[in-house]
Amino acid sequence: xxxxxxxxxxxxxxxxxxxxxxxxxxxxxxxxxxxxxxxxxxxxxxxxxxxxxxxxxxxxxxxxxxxxxxxxxxxxxxxxxxxxxxxxxxxxxxxxxxxxxxxxxxxxxxxxxxxxxxxxxxxxxxxxxxxxxxxxxxxxxxxxxxxxxxxxxxxxxxxxxxxxxxxxxxxxxxxxxxxxxxxxxxxxxxxxxxxxxxxxxxxxxxxxxxxxxxxxxxxxxxxxxxxxxxxxxxxx
Numbered sequence: 001x002x003x004x005x006x007x008x009x010x011x012x013x014x015x016x017x018x019x020x021x022x023x024x025x026x027x028x029x030x031x032x033x034x035x036x037x038x039x040x041x042x043x044x045x046x047x048x049x050x051x052x053x054x055x056x057x058x059x060x061x062x063x064x065x066x067x068x069x070x071x072x073x074x075x076x077x078x079x080x081x082x083x084x085x086x087x088x089x090x091x092x093x094x095x096x097x098x099x100x101x102x103x104x105x106x107x108x109x110x111x112x113x114x115x116x117x118x119x120x121x122x123x124x125x126x127x128x129x130x131x132x133x134x135x136x137x138x139x140x141x142x143x144x145x146x147x148x149x150x151x152x153x154x155x156x157x158x159x160x161x162x163x164x165x166x167x168x169x170x171x172x173x174x175x176x177x178x179x180x181x182x183x184x185x186x187x188x189x190x191x192x193x194x195x196x197x198x199x200x201x202x203x204x205x206x207x208x209x210x211x212x213x214x215x216x217x218x219x220x221x222x223x224x225x226x227x228x229x230x231x232x233x234x235x236x
Contacts, residue, residue: 004206015147018043021185037095039185043193045088048153051081051197052121056149057143058090068212069205071138074094074145076204078124080197085118091179102163109162110155119149124148 018039028035058074061067097103106112114128124144131137159166168177178186 002208004202007195007202011192011195011199013186014195018185018192021188025185026179027179032093034098037091039189041088041091041095042186043189044084044091046190047193047197048081048083048085048088049156051084051201052117052149052152055081055145059145062138063143063146068138071142072205072208073201074142075128075208076201078121078145079204080200082118082121082125083200084123084197085114085194086208089114089118096165100143105165108165109158110164110166113155113158114153117148117155120148120151132214133184182211 001187022036022039025036025039027033028038055074055077058070058077062070062074094102104111127144128141130139131140158164159168176183
């Protein structure tokens with residue numbers, strides 16, 4: 001638990017510095033002060049998608065090895081990915097409403113594909129809550145976690161594949177489209193979300209182990225209780 005607290009302390013410090021740098025970074029020539037939302041929006045969306053890719057890796061590893069720690073990693077990564085994607089969607093809607101004049105447009109491929117991805121992983125969480133047997137829960141969620149990851153590249157590259165309200169990628173093979181003065185705030189926020197991802201996943205893994213231990217203890221205690229045999233009861 002001490003390690004988890006250290007990760008959260010580092011993440012909290014990095015998030016505070018990242019937000020301060022976002023608020024003090026230069027304004028965009030076209031979007032003005034609203035561009036500051038970019039630092040949180042992009043960082044949260046990137047790590048939301050990365051979390052789902054890690055879920056796929058852990059899910060495949062569980063299907064191959066059947067080790068409990070892979071299931072815990074997949075579970076923690078999905079919860080964190082859903083949280084980050086939700087933050088990205090909310091911040092993006094605020095940003096879009098200010099810049100585009102509309103918070104949401106279902107005809108936009110990036111928005112629509114991101115929403116579908118978000119609800120699929122909410123379905124993953126619902127699946128885990130609905131299945132009581134640990135083995136069946138791990139197996140079914142691993143299959144879904146591995147398959148659902150095909151959405152991630154579609155969401156990421158949708159701004160290049162289709163006409164969309166969104167701008168193309170900020171980071172490209174030929175360089176960044178961002179002004180050099182804005183890059184420090186961007187990279188610090190990426191670091192902040194990296195640390196926050198690790199902290200949240202570590203906390204979820206710790207909680208999963210505690211839940212498993214409690215469940216095992218309950219079963220053991222229940223098995224120790226032997227009902228009385230009626231044929232051994234004698235009248236006094």
